Amino acid sequence: MYSVVGCRECHALWIVEGRPETTQCPRCRRRHQFSKLRAFAETDAADDAARVRSSMLAERADDGEFVDPEAIDIDGVGMDDVEYLSASGLDPEAVSAAGERAERGTRSSQSRKQTVLDGLAELDAPTEADVVEYANAAGVPESAVERILEKLRRAGEVTRTDGVYRRL
Known part of the structure; x- marks a missing residue:
């Protein structure tokens, strides 16, 4: 179920799915108890709720005309990235x-x-040091390469004979 609800503070309209305990206004970020909000419409489909919300917003505009998007002043609405973080x-x-x-x-x-596996495939008779060097060039730390090689060996994806790794 989808409900079209409105904020008591800034009068924004938004769509809420289900019946959550609380919901937050997307414009002013105020948190509301869902049970205390007025549901202007309830629908089974999100598209239907979006159409209801759109028609309600259209009715708010003067003379039944849609608002010119460039005429809307959005400065100061909501939080910027720094405030949010x-x-x-x-x-x-x-x-x-x-x-x-x-x-x-x-x-x-x-x-x-995948970088370690590529190193095993591209290098001739790759030793652990060779694979570490190859992976380091791609930005993979030595400790991660050693851990990955050990996991691959235990999983049976590679084998090590006389210090040389080979894919199985």
Whole structure:
């Protein structure tokens, strides 16, 4: 079931799925008890609820016309990223730094395990040191390579004979 509800503070309309204990206004972020909100409409399908909400918003506009989106002033509505992260208990600078590190990333977006497997496939008679060197070039730390090789060996995906790894 989907309900079209409205905020008592900022008069925003939004759609709520099911019957949660509380819900939060998407515009002003105020939390409301769902049972105390007025449900303007209840439908079984999300599309129907979206149509009801759209028609209610259209009725709010002057003379039954739709509001020109460029005429809407959205400055100051809601939180910006820094406020949101701070309110969530996260350090915005640390999040930004982590994002930059992730964008620099490795040469590809493959997993550490796949990097180790690629090293085993590409190297001739790969020893642990060879695989570590190969994976380090792709940004995989030595401790992770050793752990992955051991897991692969225990799982029976690779074998080690005289220090040389081979895929099975």
